[in-house]
Amino acid sequence: MHIEKLPRFLLAQLPTPIEKLARLSRELDGPELLIKRDDQTGLALGGNKTRKLEFLVGDALAQGADTLVTAGAAQSNHCRQTAAAAAKAGLQCELILNGTKPDLPNGNLLLNHLFGATEHWIDRPQRAAKLRELPEQLRAHSHKPYVIGVGGSNGVGATGYVVAMIELMEQLHVSGQRVDHILFGTSSGGTQAGIELGARITGFNGKLHGLSIDKNEPEHLEYENEVAQIANECAAYIGSALRLTEAEINVVYGYMGEGYAVVGALEREAIRLMARSEGIVLDPVYAGRAFGALLDLIRKGVFKRSETVLFWHTGGTPALFAHARELL
Numbered sequence: 001m002h003i004e005k006l007p008r009f010l011l012a013q014l015p016t017p018i019e020k021l022a023r024l025s026r027e028l029d030g031p032e033l034l035i036k037r038d039d040q041t042g043l044a045l046g047g048n049k050t051r052k053l054e055f056l057v058g059d060a061l062a063q064g065a066d067t068l069v070t071a072g073a074a075q076s077n078h079c080r081q082t083a084a085a086a087a088k089a090g091l092q093c094e095l096i097l098n099g100t101k102p103d104l105p106n107g108n109l110l111l112n113h114l115f116g117a118t119e120h121w122i123d124r125p126q127r128a129a130k131l132r133e134l135p136e137q138l139r140a141h142s143h144k145p146y147v148i149g150v151g152g153s154n155g156v157g158a159t160g161y162v163v164a165m166i167e168l169m170e171q172l173h174v175s176g177q178r179v180d181h182i183l184f185g186t187s188s189g190g191t192q193a194g195i196e197l198g199a200r201i202t203g204f205n206g207k208l209h210g211l212s213i214d215k216n217e218p219e220h221l222e223y224e225n226e227v228a229q230i231a232n233e234c235a236a237y238i239g240s241a242l243r244l245t246e247a248e249i250n251v252v253y254g255y256m257g258e259g260y261a262v263v264g265a266l267e268r269e270a271i272r273l274m275a276r277s278e279g280i281v282l283d284p285v286y287a288g289r290a291f292g293a294l295l296d297l298i299r300k301g302v303f304k305r306s307e308t309v310l311f312w313h314t315g316g317t318p319a320l321f322a323h324a325r326e327l328l
């Protein structure tokens with residue numbers, strides 16, 4: 001392995017803390033609960049994308065790029081963090097966003113604006129074509145674009161979560177804590193790919209659970225296959241001989257509610273409970289939905305009371321403010 005030799009542009013405040021959710025564990029009469037605070041990665045109000053972007057921006061700079069191009073939902077945390085990373089690295093940032101620009105951009109959109117990113121609003125079906133055309137147009141104007149796929153989920157980006165898993169294992173080693181289960185939201189797959197690969201590299205012997213926030217269970221492990229492919233691309237990038245198959249990737253479905261970013265009772269309860277018991281903020285799209293899924297699994301008795309469960313908070317905080325009406 002040669003992670004330390006890979007191009008990396010430092011953006012994150014690491015290690016992120018691990019906290020005990022003591023009041024919540026008592027209230028739920030469930031397993032011991034811990035939280036890994038990747039909402040505190042430091043860049044532009046934090047989140048999981050900071051870790052991926054350290055390696056993606058490192059690669060962009062190594063290739064002599066002058067512009068980052070990426071795409072996402074209107075309230076994409078990935079786009080917001082890419083805009084901030086571009087600002088810090090002195091790069092231009094072009095964002096392709098789904099839908100039409102709202103009259104009053106708030107949450108992540110307000111931040112994109114403050115970071116000086118250029119937005120291109122597009123209907124979702126045209127997104128892939130725009131992601132091909134825009135870099136061509138930039139090249140025609142003598143720019144050197146570096147294209148980051150949706151969510152920064154490729155082998156380079158996932159490296160950030162291999163490093164995160166190594167960081168977590170070191171923290172647990174120092175504190176002498178045992179963790180039986182790790183749960184986190186999963187969507188474009190890069191976070192899970194890095195955690196899965198990192199778990200095998202470090203010899204983590206608990207169970208990983210990716211909580212799907214935007215998919216119903218596919219028929220043929222299609223999403224698991226995507227995660228395994230990103231993990232294998234990452235293994236090749238970091239020089240590890242390990243390879244994963246889709247059968248080894250554990251994704252939990254059934255928590256999509258009314259759809260992506262549609263706030264329901266599950267998210268509302270999870271956000272309130274975490275806020276009122278622990279003073280920690282979750283967003284409704286990712287961490288709130290994922291934590292709602294975790295609460296449901298606790299109530300279904302999936303974990304033993306003697307076990308320790310770590311919830312990996314992946315950030316997303318600014319999106320909360322775009323959903324004020326649904327949360328009051």
Ligand SMILES: Cc1ncc(COP(=O)(O)O)c(C=O)c1O
Nearest residue numbers: 187188189190191286314315316
């Ligand atoms: C806050 C937050 N949590 C979790 C995820 C899921 O991570 P991934 O796309 O790497 O699966 C995202 C992705 O956009 C996110 O913004």
